[in-house]
Amino acid sequence: MDEMVEILNKIDDVLNCQRCELARSRTNVVVGDGPIDAEIMIIGEAPGRNEDKHGKPFVGSAGKILNEVLEKNGIKREKVYITNIVKCRPPKNRAPKAGEVEACHPYLKKQIEIISPKLIVLLGKTAGETFLDRSVSLGDEHGKIFEHNGIPVLLAYHPAAIIYNRKLKDSLIEDMKKVSELIC
Ligand code: URA
Incomplete structure (x- = not known):
């Protein structure tokens, strides 16, 4: 069994x-996907259709x-741990509700505790607002680094926003690029 799943099973039967x-x-x-000793953790919003089908994030x-942007900055995806605020796909890809974020949070909290990353990248508004516990304007705040329980967190646009x-x-x-400057 995947090591992370084994750890999360101590909270609940995660799968x-x-x-x-x-x-x-x-x-x-x-x-989620990636090594549990990753230095960089990337957190998106929720699985979409393809992720739900394959059981992997951002596929x-x-x-x-995301792959293209990582590659352009010399960041190897296989060295990054990638997950989402909620682990299950919301119907029609709607944003997760507050209660769903809260119900799923113990898993994410444990993942951060285990991985203990040097930097967390928050992709999009849902991830940003969950971590900063306030409303976030990505137009004004993308690229800024905040702190969450002693870990630097970088706000960035969600790759899906780029499709539009x-x-x-x-x-x-x-x-x-800031990620590669700080970590690589
Ligand atoms: N969007 C997300 O926020 N996460 C995924 O895993 C895929 C798309």
Whole structure:
């Protein structure tokens, strides 16, 4: 069994989790992907259709953009731990509800504790607001580094936003450059 799944099973039977209503519509619980001693952790919002189907984060069109942005900055995806705020796909890819974020949070908290990353990258508004516990304006705050329980967290646009607005791609590339400068 995947080492992270084994650890999260101590909280609950993660692959059969019933902690919120997303359990009813999901195909797979998307726990995360990457080494558990990663220095960089990337946190998105929630699995989409492809992630739900394959049980892995960022394997669809947003994942392709993420891969490209990482590669452009010389960051190897296989060295990064990638997960989401919620581990199950919300119906029609709606944003996760507050209760779903809360129900899933013990898993994410444990993942951060285990990985103990040097830097967390928060992709998009949901991840940003969950960690900063306030409303976030990515237009004003992307590329900024905050702190969460002693760990630096970088706010960045979600790669899916780039599908709708290609101009944001340069910002995401620039923001990820900070990751490589800080860590690599
Ligand atoms: N969007 C996310 O936030 N996470 C994924 O895993 C895929 C798309």
